[in-house]
Every structure is written in structure tokens, then in C-alpha cells.
Amino acid sequence: MGMYLVDVGPDSWAHDDVLRTLLDRALAERGLDPYAGQSLTVPPQDSFEEKISPPMDGFARLCDRHGAGDVLEAAMLVPVPFDGLIRLPAGNAYDDEQTVVLSAHRALDLVAPMAAEVGLPVALPRGTLALSNSIEDPVTFYVAVYRQAAEHSLRYGCPMTYM
Numbered sequence: 489m490g491m492y493l494v495d496v497g498p499d500s501w502a503h504d505d506v507l508r509t510l511l512d513r514a515l516a517e518r519g520l521d522p523y524a525g526q527s528l529t530v531p532p533q534d535s536f537e538e539k540i541s542p543p544m545d546g547f548a549r550l551c552d553r554h555g556a557g558d559v560l561e562a563a564m565l566v567p568v569p570f571d572g573l574i575r576l577p578a579g580n581a582y583d584d585e586q587t588v589v590l591s592a593h594r595a596l597d598l599v600a601p602m603a604a605e606v607g608l609p610v611a612l613p614r615g616t617l618a619l620s621n622s623i624e625d626p627v628t629f630y631v632a633v634y635r636q637a638a639e640h641s642l643r644y645g646c647p648m649t650y651m
Contacts, residue, residue: 491581493637495536496647498526507564507587510576514589515568523568527645536640536648537616538633547630550605556598559634562590565648567641569593582650592641592648599635606631614640 501508502525512522530536544560551560558573563582566589574589606628612635613622619636623629637648 542626546627565592592638595638
């Protein structure tokens with residue numbers, strides 16, 4: 489089984505009244521516009537789904553060295569620029585109590601120096617489980633997953649979450 493980091497399609501987002509409403513309220517409190525939802529259709533071959541199962545200890549240490557703990561705390565990435573984390577009082581597959589949201593813009597910034605450190609190539613395979621099937625080193629895998637997830641969120645204007 490395991491946990492998966494996936495893109496959230498427009499139908500799923502439209503039906504998630506609780507998270508949508510809470511996120512829009514939190515963005516408004518920061519003086520930002522509501523998140524309008526996914527802006528582009530994700531072609532089936534570009535769908536994002538990665539299984540989160542290798543040990544994360546090495547990746548967590550790398551995040552600590554780079555001051556990127558927000559990446560580890562987040563349960564959702566959204567393509568809206570904001571600083572810090574947004575804590576929504578609604579559970580998710582990762583946490584029953586709250587959903588911690590990170591800007592995909594910020595995630596990309598946080599992951600960039602880690603990608604340079606591990607020598608992550610610019611071009612990576614895309615598609616369902618593409619990284620799970622092509623990267624064996626757990627630290628490199630997680631750097632790739634979070635960079636790819638943030639890029640995917642920004643490319644298609646969609647949230648990313650665990651399920």
C-alpha cells in the first residue's frame with residue numbers, strides 16, 4: 489500500500505468544499521486572491537503520482553542542513569506564491585487534524601540547493617511512478633519528487649497532495 493503524492497484534478501478540487509474554503513480564507517487573511525483551481529488539463533501521460541515509501545532520514549537531514557523543513561511539514565502544495573506555511577484545520581491522508589500547505593513556488597526555491605547538492609539532472613522522467621521506477625537512492629529520490637511535484641503544480645496550476 490503506502491502513501492502517494494498526487495496531482496489533484498479539477499473535479500476532485502471542486503468537490504473538496506472544506507479545503508477549498510479554508511485555503512481561500514487563509515489566502516485572504518494574507519491579502520491574497522483565492523486559488524482559482526487548476527488552470528490547464530494534465531495530459532494522461534504527464535499525470536503525477538509517486539509512492540512515498542523509501543526511508544526519509546537522509547532527506548530529512550538534507551532538509552535540515554538547507555533550512556528546508558517546510559518541505560517535510562507540508563501535506564499539500566498549491567501554485568500560489570506565499571511565504572511560510574498555511575495550516576488548515578482539516579485533516580488529510582497524512583494528518584487527521586490539519587492540512588499544512590506550502591506554496592509550490594516556495595517548495596521549488598527550497599529544493600533547488602538540495603538538487604544542486606545531490607547533482608539532480610534538470611530533465612527527469614515524467615508520468616505516473618516515473619521517479620519511483622528510475623531513482624534508487626532515497627535522498628535523490630525525495631529531492632526529485634519534491635522538485636518534480638512543485639514544477640508539476642506550477643506547470644498545470646494544480647494542487648499536489650498525499651493520498
